[in-house]
Every structure is written in structure tokens, then in C-alpha cells.
Amino acid sequence: MVIALVLCITLFIWMIMWHVYGKQNPSSTTYRTSTTEFSKLTEAYIMQNMVGSDNGIPIVRPEPNTNVFLMAEMWRWSPVLILEKDQSYKFHISSKDIVHGLSIQPVNMNFQVYPGYDYLLEFKPTETGEYKVICNEFCGIGHHTMIGKIVVIEKDEDLKLYGFKDLKKPAGKAAAKKNEPLTEAEMALMGEQVYTLKGCGACHKTDGTSLIAPSWKGLYGKDEHVIVDGKKTTVKVDDEYIKESIQNPTSKITVGYENTPMPVMGLSDEEIAQVIAYIKTL
Numbered sequence: 567m568v569i570a571l572v573l574c575i576t577l578f579i580w581m582i583m584w585h586v587y588g589k590q591n592p593s594s595t596t597y598r599t600s601t602t603e604f605s606k607l608t609e610a611y612i613m614q615n616m617v618g619s620d621n622g623i624p625i626v627r628p629e630p631n632t633n634v635f636l637m638a639e640m641w642r643w644s645p646v647l648i649l650e651k652d653q654s655y656k657f658h659i660s661s662k663d664i665v666h667g668l669s670i671q672p673v674n675m676n677f678q679v680y681p682g683y684d685y686l687l688e689f690k691p692t693e694t695g696e697y698k699v700i701c702n703e704f705c706g707i708g709h710h711t712m713i714g715k716i717v718v719i720e721k722d723e724d725l726k727l728y729g730f731k732d733l734k735k736p737a738g739k740a741a742a743k744k745n746e747p748l749t750e751a752e753m754a755l756m757g758e759q760v761y762t763l764k765g766c767g768a769c770h771k772t773d774g775t776s777l778i779a780p781s782w783k784g785l786y787g788k789d790e791h792v793i794v795d796g797k798k799t800t801v802k803v804d805d806e807y808i809k810e811s812i813q814n815p816t817s818k819i820t821v822g823y824e825n826t827p828m829p830v831m832g833l834s835d836e837e838i839a840q841v842i843a844y845i846k847t848l
């Protein structure tokens with residue numbers, strides 16, 4: 567009885583002490599949002615700030631003291647973030663579909679991420695390194711592959727340590743600043759973002775390999791064999807043909823890819839023009 571009592575009291579005291587000396591999960595402020603609204607915000611945010619891509623996931627390098635959007639979806643965390651040590655960021659975290667768990671390793675910070683809620687979290691990394699964002703809420707067959715990345719650096723040279731080589735200037739930001747039409751190079755950069763964000767790369771490679779869809783490398787201007795209404799013919803790959811292929815993928819089907827029809831992606835005219843500019847550079 568005495569031992570049990572002492573143990574109880576000790577644990578009780580520790581309960582209070584832990585608040586002061588223990589490692590606490592920081593607390594977030596929660597706002598109501600909708601999945602569509604949050605994904606729109608995140609997509610716009612990435613468009614503006616993207617500097618490259620890491621295995622198909624956009625990379626963003628936010629300015630200190632700004633809003634940062636991090637979205638969970640089956641089965642990825644987007645974007646990859648490059649942060650600076652000892653700078654604060656306002657993280658907005660939400661899910662696009664179902665409940666996920668945000669777990670930053672190896673520091674072991676854990677949050678649940680519900681769709682429909684925007685978790686606002688003051689985030690200030692105090693040590694450099696590469697952190698994994700692991701999903702710790704079972705969310706389907708791809709759950710174990712849902713690993714995001716946060717890299718904390720001190721100076722620009724550190725980027726090399728983590729394998730980030732040619733990061734670009736955010737194209738969207740330059741575009742938003744000036745009211746002039748975009749240059750061809752800026753258009754191409756935006757097109758590359760569309761390619762990453764919309765997942766075009768799942769089928770269309772840019773290195774000349776073509777497994778389930780024609781590669782975009784050297785595509786522009788070449789003669790493509792296509793099937794129109796069951797008949798084989800040849801078309802020149804130009805702006806018009808690419809636009810038609812995006813808006814109405816089944817009107818002309820490239821010979822050799824009859825069995826892997828392309829889905830309608832719902833791109834805006836502007837996005838299509840950007841994609842065309844990007845294809846031209848390949």
C-alpha cells in the first residue's frame with residue numbers, strides 16, 4: 567500500500583512537472599475549411615512558389631514569416647518544403663480526402679489531419695536536417711508510401727547536401743508581380759509546374775522513354791501517326807493538335823497507344839498554352 571501510494575504521488579507530481587520539463591507537441595489553432603477550398607489554396611500557393619520538383623512532388627521554398635500550405639492526400643504530402651533554421655513559418659495543414667496523421671520524424675511531432683479543417687501551426691525549426699513527414703493514420707493501400715519531406719537549411723550551400731541542385735526562381739511570383747504578358751521562358755516554366763501538379767508525368771515522360779504514352783521529348787513539330795475515326799493518318803504536332811489532344815483526348819489517338827486512353831484533365835486555356843510552351847522546350 568505504501569509503495570503504491572508513493573508511486574501514485576510521484577507519478578502525479580511528474581504529471582505536473584512534465585508540462586514544464588517534458589517535450590510538448592505544439593498546439594495548433596483550428597479553422598473550418600472545405601476540402602475543395604483548401605486544395606484550391608494549396609494549388610495556387612504551389613503555383614506561385616514552386617522552385618522545382620522532387621520525384622514528381624513540387625518543391626517550395628517559402629519566405630520566413632509567411633503562410634505555408636501543406637496538404638495530405640492519398641498518398642502523398644505536397645509540397646516538399648525547404649525551410650531556414652530559426653525562422654518561423656505559419657503552417658496551414660489539411661487533408662484533401664480522408665483522415666491522415668502528420669508525424670514529423672525523427673523529432674516525433676504528431677498531429678491528426680482531418681479533411682475540412684485547417685490546422686494553423688506556428689512552426690520554427692531549430693535544427694538543420696532532412697525530416698520525413700510520415701502518415702501515422704492508416705489511410706488505405708498506399709498508406710506506407712505516404713512520406714513527405716521537410717528540409718531545414720542554414721545557408722544556400724546546404725541545399726547540395728540534400729540533393730537539391732537546380733532550383734529555379736518561382737515562376738508564378740515573377741508573373742504575379744508584373745502586369746505584362748509572360749515571356750516564352752516563363753510560360754515554359756509555368757508549363758513545367760502544370761506538368762508536375764497535374765501529374766502528367768505519370769504517363770508522359772520527358773526523357774524520351776514512352777511506355778504508356780508518347781514522350782514529350784522532341785514531340786513538338788514532329789509528324790505523329792494517329793487514328794481518326796478508325797483510319798490511320800499523319801498529323802504535325804503543333805499548338806492546335808496539342809490543345810485538341812488535351813481537351814478531347816480521344817479525337818486523335820496516337821498509333822501504338824490505343825489501349826491507354828488519356829483522361830480529360832480539365833486544364834484552362836492558359837494552362838494549355840503553358841504546357842505547349844513547355845513541350846516546345848523539350
Ligand code: CUA
Binds near residue numbers: 704712
Ligand atoms: Cu495517409 Cu496513412
